[in-house]
Amino acid sequence: MALPRPSRPLAAWQDFVGFLRSRERHDYIAALLAVAITSFILYAFYHDSYAERQPRIVYVESWPATRTDAEIKRDITAEQAARDRAKAERQAQYKRLADQLGIR
Incomplete structure (x- = not known):
């Protein structure tokens, strides 16, 4: 099985531009929202991984066994x-x- 010939960067760019020109406006909006939401989620995970967590201290009262x-x-x-x-x-x-x- 032969591999296809590598294409020139200019041909790849022209193919990409042709693909974008065939899209409707709502496709761009949906793609932008998908990228924004995904980016926000990844940023939230990244930010959370570096957040300093304060230890939670729980004080427990102790009573004597002779308590009535x-x-x-x-x-x-x-x-x-x-x-x-x-x-x-x-x-x-x-x-x-x-x-x-x-x-x-």
Whole structure:
């Protein structure tokens, strides 16, 4: 099986220009969007690979084995009260923001 003769660069360029001239406008737009979206995705992966990640530190509370059920219930009640206060404060902040923006 014989290989085809190599073409001249000018002939290849003319063939490419002829191909482009036979295309419609929407073909160019679709090709541009395809290249842009692909380029954005590749850039996002490239950028993400160099992003510095901060370690996530999780603090765990340790209790003695001699802790009584009453102490456990008291701690749970106190933690729930703190969560409820934080939730109420957050709701109040959203209410103030809604009032400032005129949202009902």
